[in-house]
Structure formats: structure tokens, C-alpha cells
Amino acid sequence: MAIRLDAVSHRYTSMDGSFFQAITDIHLELGQQKEMIALVGETGSGKSTLVQHFNALLTPSSGTVEVMGIKINQETVKAKSFKKTPIRQHVGLVFQFPEYQLFEETVLKDVSFGPKNLGLKENEAILKAKEALFQVGLNETYFERSPFQLSGGEKKRVSIAGILAMEPDILILDEPTSGLDPAGQKALMDLFLSIHQKTKTTMVFITHDMNVVYRYAKRILVMHQSKLVYDGTPQELYQMPELRTWNLDLPDSLKLQTFIAQTLQLKESLLESSVDDLITLIKEEGRL
């Protein structure tokens, strides 16, 4: 139940025949540990191109992607027997602004479209759709409503339910909270976390927000200029001098902890201290 990338590169060809190298020589394995994984990097660093290899939306220009034992490369995709459907079922990809892709008359029809496409009978697909909608916090009062009359946050939930209804083992989310207000962002990320904890689904989410990384990710991948430059824990990444080169920011929590440590002239670092921990500390040390 895993995805493995072996020396994967992808280049796009422009209309004038020139090439653009989007990702270069990526080696990566995920899905074994059932983790919440953050994928970060500047605009144009190759994040979206990378994740589109995880479910065979893109075929590597060179190298091989292996999804659940199925090899995807320039050779294998030419075979008549090569089928993408099983890959799509294992690996669900939610695009940025998925709410623009809703199209059915009712919420329930929209969400059951995916499982039906996988070959499920109508009533089974409806059942899966209902379960998925409950998972994302939308009850039966939503089932017969038009997706177009929902709020932005609700539309996002509907489109995510559409992917969850296919019961993927790995869920890829491309900037899932973009466009939402802070409360909506937190609600959605908390939802992903609870789904992850219940179903043990591996989740990979693209984000620019290091505060989200700090709160939700156990593992982080960093893309920089088409290369995967870091794959490890966020805690180690925060200590790395390369952070600036990669144009990454530190989470606010960490900046605040560092600021308090400096203000109190403490030697030790305060990594992972909550605001309440800081209050206790300032009570003890707080004479300025």
C-alpha cells in the first residue's frame, strides 16, 4: 500500500518546442507509515507536478513511479493492459479549488459520481456517498441540495467527500484550505486529522502555511527549484540553515518561542512550548 518514486523527472514542452523541467530526479517513498505529510515549496517549485505523479495523472518523462505495485513509466503506459482506474481508487487527489469542479444537480449525486465510475452499483455508490458526506460533517439535510448554493467551505467539503467515497488508501490535497477564512481553515484541517486518525489514510497536503505544518504534519517534504531537497521531520527542518535558501518561513509559534527565550535571556530552546507553557515560564522568569 505505498507509492514509490525512482529517479522521476518531468518536463513540459511549450508550444514553441522549448522544455520546462518541472521536477528533477525525485526519489521518494510514502504510504507505508500512514502519516500526515506536508509538501511545501515556493510557487513554481514543482509541488503540483510532483503530486500528479502519485495517481498517474502525469507519466514521468524519465524514471518510474510505482503505485500499489503498478509501475508507471514511459514504457508501461504504452501497454494495452495498462489501466489507470485502480490507481485512481487507491490514490485520491483533491485539486486546489475543487469546488469549481462540482457539476451535478444534487450533493448526493455529485459525491456518488466517483464510486459509480469505479463500477459500483447505484445503491452501493449512494451508500458510499452518504458515508463520505457524514465523514466531512454534512448530514442528510445537504443530500438533495444543489452544490452551487452552498458556501465556499461547504463546497470544498462536498468535493472532498467525492474523493473519500472512493475509499482511497492515500489522499493528496493540493492547498486544501485556500480561500477559506481562519475558522474554515482550522475546521477543515481538523477534519482531515480526524479522518486520518479514524481510517489510517495517508494524507499528503500541499501548503504555504508553516503554521499548518507545525500543527498537523509529522513528516515534511520540501521542493526547491524542481528538486526534493528535504524529506524528514518538521522539527529537524526548523533548525536547518537552508530554510532561508528555500524561501521557507518558520511557524509563528516557533518564532514566538524564540522571541520569548531571547527576551528572558534563556540558554535552552523552547521548542514545542504552548502559549500556556510560555505563561508559566514568564511567571517564573518574567522580570525584564
Add this chain to the structure above:
Amino acid sequence: MPFIELKNVSFKYPSKQAIEQLSLSIEKGEWVAVVGPNGSGKSTLAKLIIGLLTPQSGEIFVEGEKLTPESVNEVRQKIGIIFQNPDNQFVGVTVRDDIAFGLENLQVPYQEMLTRIDTYAAQMKMTEFLDKEPSNLSGGQKQRVAIAGALAMQPEVMIFDEATSMLDPKGRLETLQAMRELRAQKTTLLTITHDLKEALQADRVVVLNEGQVLATGTPREILTNIDILTEAKLALIEPLELLNKMEEAGISSQEWEAKLWQFALTL
């Protein structure tokens, strides 16, 4: 006389009331940040001020002049606006063409046009990109081109409608820096955002909720007020959460407050 004044403005979309009996004034040279949850009417407000939407009732004045179908073109020249998605606002093949586009529409004389392009490209630190295609720039660079294009029209107020929300951290900081530079030059700024770290920089914060002004005040008054923030589905930023809890615990001091406030402005 306020520079922009809205008096009892209401606007309804076919399915939803967006702005209800809203009154608001913005002084010349002031930086006002409008914050609020999705659907609170923030973006509708911006579209009403630039005359892209017409209120069903109420009046809008810009420098004392009432916004009407007759005055809208003249009034709009006083206002520059930057939208959320940097990719949706380019028309030119090169950065230079793009900045020139608005000026051609205004029929600015050719020599004057060249001068303005150079001036505002330099101000936004985009001079070396003048002959590049906008599509090849980073998100932050694209927003700086859009700002240069808007500034070249020499508006008296700049509106930023969620202009940093789709940018990576570097692009966000570049755009915030551009806002600070404009403030330093006394340009009137209206920034619409749900990034409270952006709102912190403003002179005054207006909280919108369900099309009405829920609260207005200094960043200090609004952004530490947990009741207001909760009602508007916004979250306290961490240094201010710490500040609030220090006050509750009776361990705050003016010195701590000043330090935490300074720190918050760097985020």
C-alpha cells in the same frame, strides 16, 4: 471631509443580502484594514467602492463626489485595485505593455507614459523585469507588477482585495512591504483580508460580519478582543494570545506589551 464615505449602503445579490445598511468613512492618508469571515461582504464592499456594483440603496462619496453612473469613470481614476489572483489581471505581452495599458486608456501623452512606467516599475523594484512576460514571474512579482500598473494611473487610494492570500510566504512579504511603502508615501489604503497579521499593520481595523460593521477600532482594540474575533470567525494571532493571557494572569507590563506588539508586526 472623509476621502471615501459610504452612507447606509445596501446591496443584495439575487440569492443573498451582501451588504446591509453599511456606513463607513475612510480619511485621506489612512490605512484601513477590512476583516471578516467568508461571505461577510468584504469583496462586495470593494466592488461597490469602485463602481463595479451599484448599491440598491444608500450613497457612496469619493472626495465628496457622489458615485453615480455619470461620475463612475472619473471617480474610478482615483482608485487603484489589486485582486486576489495575480494571474487574472494581466493583459500585456510584457510587463512594460501591461503597465502601459491603463495609461493608453487614459490617453496619457507618450513621453509622460514612458516616464510613469519607469518611475512606478522602479518603485515596485520591477525595472529589470520590464521586458519579461508577466506569466513567467513569481506570484509576488506579479502582484508588484499589478501594483505598479495601478500606481501608474496615479490613484489617490489603493484597494487590496485579498491580495496576499494566494501567494507563497516570500510573495506575501513582498506585497506587504509594497503596502508599507505606499503608506509611507501617504497613499490612502484599504486592504481587505482575513490575514490578521496584515490587518495589524493598518491604522484602523473594520470588522465586517453578515454585511454589517461588527466593530471598528485600532488594531490594538480589535485584534486582542476575543469576543469580536470569535464572532467574526477569526483567530487571535499567537503573540496577542500570549499578551491576553499574561494580562489575565496579572503578569503583563507596558514593557512586555510593547515588546510583543513590536514582535507581532514582524510576522
